[in-house]
Amino acid sequence: MRVLLTGATGYIGRRLTDKLLAAGDVELRLFVRDAAKLGEAVRARAEVAEGDTFHPDALARALAGVDVAYYFIHSMGAGRDFASRDRLSAENFREAAVEAGVRRLVYLGGLGVRETASEHLRSRLETGEILSARPEAVQTVWFRAGIIIGSGSASFEIIRNLVQKAPVLITPRWVRTRTEAVAVADVLAYLAAARDVQVEGNVVVDIGAGVTTFAELLRGAASVMGLRRLFVPLPFFTPRMGAYGLVLLTPVPFAVASALVEGLRSETVKQNDNAARLFPRVTPRPYERAFADALDEIEARQVLSRWCDADAEPVCGLRPPASLEAAVYTLRRFAPTGDLPPARVFAAASAVGGEAGWFRLDFLWKLRGVLDKLCGGPGAARGRRDPRALRLGDAVDFWKVREVRPGKRLLFAAELKLPGRGWLDFVVERGRFVVTAYFYPRGLLGRLYWYLYWPVHALALADVARGVAAEAGRPDRRAGPAVA
Numbered sequence: 001m002r003v004l005l006t007g008a009t010g011y012i013g014r015r016l017t018d019k020l021l022a023a024g025d026v027e028l029r030l031f032v033r034d035a036a037k038l039g040e041a042v043r044a045r046a047e048v049a050e051g052d053t054f055h056p057d058a059l060a061r062a063l064a065g066v067d068v069a070y071y072f073i074h075s076m077g078a079g080r081d082f083a084s085r086d087r088l089s090a091e092n093f094r095e096a097a098v099e100a101g102v103r104r105l106v107y108l109g110g111l112g113v114r115e116t117a118s119e120h121l122r123s124r125l126e127t128g129e130i131l132s133a134r135p136e137a138v139q140t141v142w143f144r145a146g147i148i149i150g151s152g153s154a155s156f157e158i159i160r161n162l163v164q165k166a167p168v169l170i171t172p173r174w175v176r177t178r179t180e181a182v183a184v185a186d187v188l189a190y191l192a193a194a195r196d197v198q199v200e201g202n203v204v205v206d207i208g209a210g211v212t213t214f215a216e217l218l219r220g221a222a223s224v225m226g227l228r229r230l231f232v233p234l235p236f237f238t239p240r241m242g243a244y245g246l247v248l249l250t251p252v253p254f255a256v257a258s259a260l261v262e263g264l265r266s267e268t269v270k271q272n273d274n275a276a277r278l279f280p281r282v283t284p285r286p287y288e289r290a291f292a293d294a295l296d297e298i299e300a301r302q303v304l305s306r307w308c309d310a311d312a313e314p315v316c317g318l319r320p321p322a323s324l325e326a327a328v329y330t331l332r333r334f335a336p337t338g339d340l341p342p343a344r345v346f347a348a349a350s351a352v353g354g355e356a357g358w359f360r361l362d363f364l365w366k367l368r369g370v371l372d373k374l375c376g377g378p379g380a381a382r383g384r385r386d387p388r389a390l391r392l393g394d395a396v397d398f399w400k401v402r403e404v405r406p407g408k409r410l411l412f413a414a415e416l417k418l419p420g421r422g423w424l425d426f427v428v429e430r431g432r433f434v435v436t437a438y439f440y441p442r443g444l445l446g447r448l449y450w451y452l453y454w455p456v457h458a459l460a461l462a463d464v465a466r467g468v469a470a471e472a473g474r475p476d477r478r479a480g481p482a483v484a
């Protein structure tokens with residue numbers, strides 16, 4: 001069976017890629033906007049088709065000869081017109097699939113009903129309807145999930161951070177709306193089985209591990225983590241206040257927090273029992289077990305994907321211009337590394353950020369993250385997927401990895417709310433480690449920003465250069481692998 005997986009660099013797609021490759025009975029083709037985001041191990045084992053859903057030629061090439069195609073694409077985060085982009089994307093995909101003679105489309109969207117759906121959920125429902133609109137030509141298996149619990153999922157990170165950081169948790173009416181959670185491992189089991197499940201015509205499969213509320217999920221998390229928390233019902237706590245609370249206490253930016261809170265205002269529970277009927281071998285695990293599994297994955301450094309892996313825009317659109325040297329502003333600092341092997345220096349440089357922090361001036365980076373959060377940016381609390389390894393597209397605090405040249409170079413793009421565009425460049429040279437900040441200002445404000453922050457940036461960059469050199473020289477430091 002030849003299977004096409006879209007969204008293979010996203011949260012669900014990366015994990016399903018792993019699962020389908022392990023199954024060994026499919027010829028897997030991945031449709032991605034930038035193959036470099038996949039990592040070498042995956043590229044070696046699966047065929048890769050590059051392109052996006054707004055280019056019918058790329059879709060035709062990707063879908064040629066395919067039996068089953070998975071659709072895990074959305075444009076959330078791509079601005080106000082995300083719903084129309086989602087519609088066009090789904091229409092293009094369905095038409096290309098029909099043209100290529102694909103037998104079955106498998107889609108994962110959100111749980112809920114149109115009448116009470118939030119704007120984001122409505123778009124997910126519309127996508128399902130569009131994909132299912134030509135049942136005579138291509139069959140659609142449409143899964144609908146509520147809150148997905150897994151290491152690195154946005155909902156899990158929100159719950160974990162809230163419960164860990166707040167001794168008192170406010171439970172307004174809207175956190176007591178009925179909802180359903182499901183473990184990511186169970187979602188993957190359903191999705192993988194959907195490639196050859198015996199079913200006639202289109203089918204909608206609602207999945208979840210039983211009706212609960214967000215307040216109950218918080219309680220369950222506290223019990224799994226062995227934390228005593230006080231729950232205070234406060235009826236006047238509005239969803240907007242809730243979203244701001246989430247921004248301050250959890251790693252998600254305002255857009256993700258408000259989408260979650262909006263989603264909680266209406267019921268999201270299963271509308272059919274097709275999951276149990278069509279997939280009797282999958283028994284969704286209870287929430288507490290799903291939560292504990294996610295914690296174990298973090299502990300074992302087995303986080304395959306995170307909610308911030310995908311990009312609002314294609315990665316290539318965020319790549320720096322051909323020559324960074326042409327940046328309007330450049331600030332460079334370096335530290336001697338003597339005769340340390342480049343692999344060691346690179347490994348030390350690859351471990352910056354996240355829980356390890358940014359050396360002696362870490363508090364300044366943290367402060368910058370808080371200021372960014374207050375301005376609606378991602379802040380520094382996203383941390384990193386893995387404490388040592390990096391791959392293209394990984395988030396590291398408020399940076400995104402844009403180039404990884406093992407042993408030589410790491411380039412990060414700033415995702416902070418900035419009056420311009422910024423990059424942080426690490427280069428391992430013979431005998432020294434070089435850190436450079438590049439900045440393309442936007443207007444006068446951008447220029448003012450650069451000069452205002454210059455002294456702080458100069459100190460912080462010098463500290464990082466020194467810190468990496470010192471870390472690389474530590475006798476107990478393990479070298480590599482720094483690339484996933």
Ligand SMILES: NC(=O)c1ccc[n+]([C@@H]2O[C@H](COP(=O)([O-])OP(=O)(O)OC[C@H]3O[C@@H](n4cnc5c(N)ncnc54)[C@H](OP(=O)(O)O)[C@@H]3O)[C@@H](O)[C@H]2O)c1
Binds near residue numbers: 006010072153154
């Ligand atoms: N994650 C959850 O908790 C959750 C819960 C319920 C339902 N779902 C549903 O599951 C599905 C997948 O979600 P996810 O969390 O895995 O999403 P995600 O992590 O945001 O990934 C989205 C993927 O789509 C790709 N993409 C975006 N626009 C594209 C385009 N025009 N052409 C080609 N690729 C494009 C992205 O590629 P780049 O890497 O290049 O950006 C990325 O691989 C969605 O329908 C979502 O509604 C998810």
